[in-house]
Amino acid sequence: MTPYGSFTFFFILVVLLAPTVILGLLGKRxxxxxxxxxxxxxxxxxxxxxxxxxxxxxxxxxxxxxxxxxxxxxxxxxxxxxxxxxxxxxxxxxxxxxxxxxxxxxxxxxxxxxxxxxxxxxxxxxxxxxxxxxxxxxxxxxxxxxxxxxxxxxxxxxxxxxxxKDLEVGISGEQYKLLLYEGINKIFRGFLYKYIIGYSINHFFITNLRFIAHSHFQHHLYYMYAYSLYLFFDFAGYSAFAIGVSYMMGIKSPENFNKPFLSRNMKDFWNRWHMSLSFWFRDYVYMRFVFWMTKKKWIKNRNLLSNLGYLLLFLLMGVWHGLEVQYIIYGIYHALLMMAYNSFERFNKKHKWWPQNKLTHIVAIIITFHVVCFGFYIFSGQLFHKGV
Known part of the structure; x- marks a missing residue:
């Protein structure tokens, strides 16, 4: 049975977690x-x-x-x-x-x-x-x-x-009540994201693109944005279910998404999208690679070292999804984006070319959104399917 894939699964969860809720509200372990x-x-x-x-x-x-x-x-x-x-x-x-x-x-x-x-x-x-x-x-x-x-x-x-730490910290009945409320709220958000918004995007728009789009270009353009939104709502909905159930069990599993389509740049995006995965790769791949290379003094140029770290990180992240060409290119694409932003950040720090104000903030969000959507379009594999 697929986790959170049917209402039967949720019914089973209600039965299994009923004693947990009762014990929690009574302040019992x-x-x-x-x-x-x-x-x-x-x-x-x-x-x-x-x-x-x-x-x-x-x-x-x-x-x-x-x-x-x-x-x-x-x-x-x-x-x-x-x-x-x-x-x-x-x-x-x-x-x-x-x-x-x-x-x-x-x-x-x-x-x-x-x-x-x-x-x-x-x-x-x-x-x-x-x-x-x-x-x-x-x-x-x-x-x-x-x-x-x-x-x-x-x-x-x-x-x-x-x-x-969550296992060792005692929870009072009042504290658990707040945790339970947050957990249920996240579960309902999951239903909204995955089974209403995500489902609607896929069922009513993506599957009907051949009737909506009037040209080959329109088909790919509409698919790019629709797939990006569907991917977010479907996965964010799943994550909300997982985190909500964790809260009900007294475990505050980390958040996975934080308004990623409001990111101002690619670094900001990867601090908001699938955060637990991106932080894992950052801490256990990128940071260790940079530390190891610095310790060995094999690469002394910090910018080159940082860029090589990005290439390694995103290539591994792409290959982790699979060895199909779209995943490898998706990884390279994001590595190049991070390298480009790295160079832009250094240039702007020195020359103050990009001012910080509300207008540039909005423009940065719009640019990042389109760049991210194209990345998801690569990830989807549609770019490599002939006859679409």
């Missing part, structure tokens, strides 16, 4: 019960695919053993080779599951949410290396963090220390 709820929910989600269920179990065992082993090792030593090996082994199932469909019709490794679970596991190894996680993690909490069902399929990607 409910995390132990919620761990049980996660197991039941995962069983329901993966009930239709035994192969995926088995892959999830094996993957979880693999990640837990790696994390536990590396934490134990890190207390005694800190060799680079062991760290790199642990990271590679952590992401290996994801890499294999992404590549396997190009060579075989059967993918026994992949399962719903493998990317986001991998990000969590790899993050724990990296934070252990950095000294942010110094003690062994209780197995129950580690499993709960990795397998937290509201965000399993498409995020948001949480950080263990933030997640664990």
């Amino acid at each position: 409910f995390h132990t019960y919620n761990m049980f709820v996660s197991i039941i929910a995962l069983g329901i989600i993966f009930a239709s695919s035994l192969n995926q269920a088995i892959a999830l179990i094996i993957f979880t065992f693999w990640q837990v053993v790696l994390i536990k082993a590396y934490i134990a090792y890190r207390k005694k030593s800190n060799r680079n080779t062991i760290f790199y090996t642990a990271v590679i082994l952590s992401i290996l199932p994801l890499v294999v599951s992404k590549l396997l469909p190009y060579f075989s019709d059967v993918n026994l490794i992949g399962f719903l949410g493998i990317s986001y679970l991998t990000f969590k596991g790899t993050q724990l190894i990296m934070e252990t290396r950095d000294g942010l996680i110094k003690k062994d993690l209780p197995l129950s909490r580690l499993l709960y963090f990795i397998l937290f069902f509201p965000t399993i399929s498409s995020g948001p990607i949480d950080r263990y220390r933030r997640f664990n």
